[in-house]
Amino acid sequence: MKTFSPRAIFFDLDGTLVDSVPDLAEAARRMLAELGEPTRTDEEVATFVGKGIPTMVERALSVGRSPVSAERLAQGVAAFMRHYEDTNGKLTRAYPGVAETLPRLRERGLKLGVVTNKAEAFIAPLLEELGLAAYFDCFIGGDTLAKKKPDPEPLWHGCELLGVTREAALMVGDSGNDALCARRAGIPVLLMTYGYNEGVAVDSEDCDGLLSSLTGLLPLLA
Template identity: 35%
Template sequence: MTTPVLVFDLDGTLLETMGDLTASMNHVLVEAGFEAIEPERVRKMVGAGVKVLMSRGLEANKVEVTEEVLEPLLTKFIRHYETHIADHTYAFPQALETVANLREAGWKTAICTNKLEKLAKPLVRAKNMEHLFDAVVGGDTFSKNKPDAMPVFGAIDIAGGSRAGSIFVGDSKADIAAARNAGLPVIAVDFGYTDIPVRELGPDVVISHFNQLEAAVKELSEESSKS
């Protein structure tokens, strides 16, 4: 019997990345003559990938977003972020310890993020997390990203697990929609990056700390086995 997979979002779910995302975006905006954006506003802009993040930064400066304006700034953002990807980034309390515990309990684990793969994988390495995940899927790994089901299924398949019985853990509308599109139950953390409170997005379970995750996984796993 193939093992099911716990599929995790990255930014705002496993890792607090806001410091480095904000610093890189503001570096590019200020260099281009625009206004910097305070971190709490940036928190509501993250989740759909760096192109959308940079577009929202321009929109916040009341700039009409065109490819001509966006592309050079996006290139500069990626270059700066690659160099400063883990300066201020850290794992949420007990996140990695809980992932390790769940793996010991028999789960496979994977990351499915809308962050570009060439940014996601170096970040995972920089935080010494590689050994905790059987797959890392980025927003450009497949032809579609979240909220489409394709990268969720891709993460499960690369991890060598079973789609049946798998569970998604995320923090945003894109995560919950991706889980639903994949037919998976979803656990939402309420401390992540979203402009809509996660409880209003209809996840199966909401947790406020990783010390609640193992119980939530057990609950949904038992429900799944009964259906």
């Protein structure tokens, strides 16, 4: 696998740094119950994650079921946001290797950022709950800008915030959404093999390498 010499590394959150499906699924089930809809399993919700909360809610309401109206979707999103504020961080855990690797990256003088499609309001509280927030220099959520991944704008915005060029950045994610965002941004990208990727095998995605643990990132940094 090739090596990289970044000054900044941007990480996706759900499915890359943390396994958040238990909390997302619980909030989704509470939302569905409130709306009088059939429930969903953790496994189903895992395939709905990746393109932000509105898309996840729409999938929870409609996949294998009837399409939902814009009004119904808005009700679902509002209910999910309310319930997720309560469940966020309760059952989410950092993946093995994350807590060990982040401080070692900081010791090397690297700037670190989170670029996720999760709503910005939920990012810092979740990482603070896990004791990881202090390692990061910026948090960019799916609603921070007018556009979200796979549009390149969030990564470009991250580069501006951290004062690095695109050539000096690296993206680490878990999905084709992350890979496409990085490709469009002109930034190399590595994908974790254990993430969600909307139910698609991650080894089929266009990326610069695969990692089975975040600790595997360290030997790749020149």
